[in-house]
Amino acid sequence: MMDTAARARITLWWSLFLFLGLSFAQTAAEGEAGTLKVGAVLNMRSLLGKMSRTSILMAMEDFYAVHRDYATKLVLHIRDSNGGGNIQAASAAIDLLENHHVQAIIGPEKSAEATFVSDIGNNSQVPVISFTATNPALSSANVPYFLRATLSDAAQVNSIAALIKAFGWREVVPIYEDTDYGRGIVPYLVDALQEFGASMPYRSVIAQSASSDQVEQELYKLMTMQTRVYIVHMLPTTGSILFKRAKEIGMMTEAYVWILTDGIANVVNSLSPSVLDAMDGALGVRFHVPRSKELDDFTARWNKRYRQDYPDDSLSQLSIYSLWGYDAVWALAQAAAKVRMTSPTFQKQKYRKNSTCVGTLGVSTVGPKLLDAILQCKFRGLSGDFDLRNRQLQFSTFQIINVVRRESKEIGYWTAKQGIFRNLNQDVSAHTYLNPMPDLNPVVWPGQTHIVPKGWQIPTNRKKLRVGVRTSGYPEFMKVQRDPVTNAITATGYAIDVFEEAIKKLPYAVPYEYVSFDALGVNYGSYNDFVYQVPLGVYDAAIGDITIRHNRTSYADFTLPYTESGVAMIVPVKDDTNKNTWIFLKPLTGDLWFASIAFLIYTGIVIWLLERRIRNAELTGSFFHQLGTAIYFSFFADRERVESILARLVVVVWVFVLLVITSSYTANLSSMLTVQKLQPTETDVHELLKRGEYVGYRTSSYVRELLEQLGFERSKIRAYTNPDDFADALDKGSKNGGIAAAIHEVPYIKLFLAKHCKGYTMVGPIYKSEGFGFAFPKRSPVVDDFSRAILKITEGDAIIQIEKKWIGDEHACKNDETIISPSSLDFKSFLGLFLVTGVASTSALLITLVMFLYKNKHKMGINIGRDQVQRGHGTELVTKRIQERAADSDILRRMIQMTTPARKR
Template identity: 35%
Template sequence: MPYVSLSTLRHLIMKTFLLLLFFLVALALKPEGINGDERIIGAISDCNARVGKEERVAMDMAVQDFNMQHNQTFLMLRLKCSKRKPLQSALAARHLINKNKVEVILGPRSWEEASTVSEVSENYDVPILSFADSSPPWAAERWPFLIQAAAGTHIQMKAVANIIQSWGWRRANVIYEDTDSAANGISPYLYGALQAVDVEISNLRPLPSFADSSFLHKELENLKKEQCRVFVVHTSLELARRVFGMAKEKKMMEKEYVWITTDSITSLVHSMNFSLISSMQGVVGVRNSFLETGPHFNNFSTRFYGIFGRKYPEEKHHEPGIFALQAYDAVWTVGLAMNEGTKSNGRQLLESILKTDFDGLSGNIQFTGQKLEPTTRFQIINIIGKHYRELGFWTENLGFSYTIDHGGYNLSMESLGDVNWPGLGGRSSAPRGWDRSTIENPLRIGVPNGSITNKFVKVDYDSSTGKYIFSGFSIDVFNETARHLKYSLQYEFVPFGGNYNDLVKKVQSKEFDAAVGDIAIISNRCEYVEFTHAHTETGLVMVVPILWHSSRALLFVKPFTTAMWFLTFFINVFNGFVVWSIERNYCSELRGPILNQIGTLLWLAFATLFSLHGEKLHSNLSRMATVVWLFVALVITQSYTASLSSMLTVQNLEPKITNIETLKSNNALIGYSHMSFVREYLEGPLGFKSSNIRNFTSTDEYAQALRSGAIAAAFLEAPVAKLFVAKYCKSFTIAGPTFLVGGYGFAFPRGSLLLPDIDEALLNVRENGVLKDLEQSLIASEQCVDIQSDNETASLSPQNFFVLFIITGVTSSASLLIYYFRAKDRYENSRARYKGIWIATIMVLKKLGHRRNKFSRKVSDVADENPGNSPDNSHSQSQV
């Protein structure tokens, strides 16, 4: 005889006593005279699981409560255990129908079991009230006696999607138990809910119910290598216990990870042991919501707590969950239907059940299409510490709220306050939801190495270091964007020599993690990658040659170049000086104070330019210089007049080509960049002939072709056209309409978790003015190179009058020199003549002086001889 411990014997005696007591109570409570109204209810449950235990206690309580309140019908419950095996459930159903003569079967909870039980019951017209919360749309037609007695929870997937959307996560991994029940709950409900909020499923991982540690280790290791750090778990509690245990072991319950559980797990959070709670720290859960207030619930909860604790002392927690409430309501549903009349066939009982309408512990019990109305309100909880914290509620079409009543709703879960995320404690900011910490190499970013202009992307090779150097506007914008991220992003640029479409496809195939440069955002490229917001102006424009014109007030100086004006002024002044120098000896008006002479000189210089004054000149030399200068002046003034008239005529001229229709009608040739998408656009929407399209590799080639007439117009992307016109500012202009195509953006693989952060950082770069500064620096760096533009070529320069200026200069100079030498000869002759006269004069004066002195001496001698007659002598002397 096997050994039986005293505690085991005591336990068996206690169970036998309780069963006997329950049977005696049932007999005592059974009304007399209604033996014909005994109704037997069958039930199938997983007796070893927490759910099954709660269902068993709740159904026993429901039978007892119903029998106490109703005298017409006496319910009896027959329960079979299935251990969640469909075959065993089918055998249990057959035994209940054939041996126990049950009129209805409650349970089981999984769809796999419910379908097999329904198949059995169809042969006996026995209604099945399944506790599975989901079933295929065709189930009611296939099994007319199958009733879904648990409210559907598929709407919870919208709550999960809204939680993910609230924190800005764009992708999620989904882990679910590979059963029909889980599949019906995941697809299409979760997929559709996530798609509605623009969230993609990064990985969809089914796990078998019997998955062992090695299998879970492999699956979680693969998920850990991925960038996505948001996980949605939809499994049974037993499988969830193994999943979270392994996740904690692999350090996947730490910083930057997000775990969200569905009702199948979270609704049993009240029964979780400390080991499971400790491995689920920071998990956010969605569970079925029910009112935990009111006398009816309080009475049920108190009684359930005591009975469950006595019946299952091995369980640490004795509170009832939603599954107990559903089982309790299911018994009452069947009891009320049976109480309407005597025993009848299964179809009449089915119809009576479907007409049931009352407020149960789990909510309103009312069937539509053989199903209870799905649950539209769920509770959001956060597992933290030794238990969990109730954050609030989510209601379909309303959103999140603190309380269960209708009020204070918000579309974002952030309104519920701080969440204790895995590894972050009570930090208010949510995890990024993705991480690159497991990737050894930095981001490989492809950069085009064949741009039409090096202003946006420039790739140089440094032979001394053996490395490439990347610069340009697009490179600068990306570097600034990376600096504005909330975290450090490691990346390296890699040159790519192919065309832009090939570069985009390299990003799609993940040979590059991204592409940066002057990459236009167009629809066919969006089939392969996703783009950030454009960081440049958008549009495709037409560039054509123009005849330069100006509306400035100084237009009158444009007929002559600066050198021509200076030379004309100099020649004028020089000729005036020549005339003044020659004529001043003949005209007293040309002499006088120095200021008067300067004024007269300038007047002579410019008067000859506009009128003929040859008849007033006295010297043939001045006349000769003036005649030649007048001839030259006549040619210059007439040329100036003609040039100015021409410029005034072209003031209102438009660009040579104003629209693409003119190009098409003239069968004109046009140009585009060989590396861009423009050719497809020109041949497609714009309708140009392929034979009329020429490709170019640089802006200089464009300019040369436009000037020479090789092409009539060039089609450039707006950012490039802006720089092109800035460089050739006096030769070309933008004409016609702007064709709306995308600007330049950064390309990332579709569904990239980095893209939303890059977009946000790029907006910050734009809003804080950094992007504007970079744009201004870009335009300022492009200097106009049109030194010899059309308008300046039309201006008259000294080269146009070189011979005339030589003639007049030589003539005037010769006249001045001849006059100078003549004047010198006259001066020398005059000087010699004056010198002779002066000498003769001096000699005469000397002779006269000598004679006077001699006479004076004679008079003196006479006076000495006649001293008494001095007066008379004086008179005589004076007469002499």
């Protein structure tokens, strides 16, 4: 048997052998998994393709220079699509998969190419990472193996729309190339602009293969339109042609606004000087890249490397796409190291009849793991935070630039949370928003001007502004005539003067011509028909006595109203004075009559009590005779009859109250008997409806619809053409073939009362409306300018002079307002006086009662004592007391007779 030492040596040798075996096996495995083949499909004929190639190669070198201990390394295979389009890019991808068995593909450049390549990669379960395909329609929801290491074009539309709103532009025209890249942004841009209150009256689509002459032809077409704000969404090649031609034909002047999407804005510093000169003054939005020392160092190295690789393109500068390509390679290298793949292979798919070469490609065995590892990568790259968890980068901050003198000048930033602001380190919450202009650094617009373009312009080579006019039922508002010789249209009236005055106040010249509604053969049509000619394109504007109504705003935009608003009634007036037998009762209301009589009786009772206490000789006889005498004292008291001081005080206060009431009564009665009081015969439209009265309206007016909505039967509504017809119908009355009231708009009523001053008045308004305004096409840029001009007119003396010219002096007629008759006096008007006399009478009564109780206090004590004596001494004392009282009474009677004056005896 082996000893213990021998066994220990054997065990040690076996352990060492096993350890070495495992080490060799692991080394062999790692040697097999030491490389991961990656393909890149680039267009080496394009500027972006060349820049991307330099960035990708430098990313490979930099990553493994930092991570030397990583066992798995990427092996790059680059294929040039040569700008051959979708088929060439797809062929390059198939070659990489079939011949080189790549486990990931970087690129291609264009969105349409990426669509084809991503389908191939998805079929083979090979991740496709594109840092230049920005079409929002290319979604990883349908192609899960497609990763967008860049921003979708949809991410920038809100920043563009916010810029449009900030400068107050109402309409914009997108200019984009007819490719998947160009068309993809349009639906998102439309939604964003609508949310911010702007619209697209036209879309300019330019073919990718369009020649310079074809681009120029499209630009000339844009010059014939009003809109002067353009959003350019193109690749740099097509965009360069566009701006050069725009510069040549005079579209880079102070009247135009050019906004660049990130397709050009991201590489603007790499464009040629001639292109930068052509786009001088343009604005642009692009992804903001935070500054860092690492970025500065890389930029310097990249510029040096690019000049070495492409000495003929020495003007090119590092772009965000190059940074995204750089970070995408780093993410792929990190994911490859995490997966630790062993012998990555492709499994052949099952054979399918009539399948293409794509269908015969194998399926990657490590593709799913590699995809998950890429999605989990999150780091701080040269472009900022790099995170593909949502299968595309998430935007944070956009930079707003201004192309000035061949450079991109930073003028501000935009974020979804804070909107537009000037500097990254400023306190955006402290912004007051009182300044209507956006918080940006000064902008140099095309033409080297600092004045913000208004965004639209009447083309000089366009026909005059066609202004629709029609004769009104009131010619003072508008009258249209046609010259029989020249066939020229002339228009006069209140509305014409306001329109022509507004034209003068516009900050620009607007040539115009009047077009009569008669020419359509429907001059007697409704005003709805007249306004509807604007959206039909018959007129560029419709002016006149057009009421701004809700249903009309659905197909036309209106200026601010230039007249008063509302619908009221015209009714006859009558003298409301009722000089009948009982008119003397009307100056006082019933409650005041009742209060006066009640206080009169109360005052008489108080005087009677006060005088009765001192035994006034006038207060003799029955109770009612005495009370009547006391009330008489209230009217005709003198010092001889009223003997008590307190009673005299009560009488003085009451006489003062009575004097005020009688004076007011006399004045009010005199007014009722002498002043003519004109009152409307009708005051409530609902009373007319209840009684079934006839009402009138002007022919072709919307008031008929209003009356029907109120409940009037059609048979009770009568139409009239001119003011004289209204006057005749009102004079006849509802029961004699006329009307009880004319329902009219306030501007017309003022004109009616100016002509028919006597006998009519206005009641209301009974219904609100917005007054008269001018109609323009929806979203017309001139509406705001016309509205501001109308405000200047209505706030100044101009509107007063126009009204005097066509309507007359509104203060000349005395019946234009309802004359309010003097009202009866009520109890509340004299409440203070009644309170004074009531307090005085009650106080006097209380004082008298207190004095009486005080004086009789001693006598009451004597009487109580005597009663006790009577109860103690029996009937004898009672008899003696009766005799004494009889004697006292006889003595008291004699004293009264002696003190009474001789004339009263």
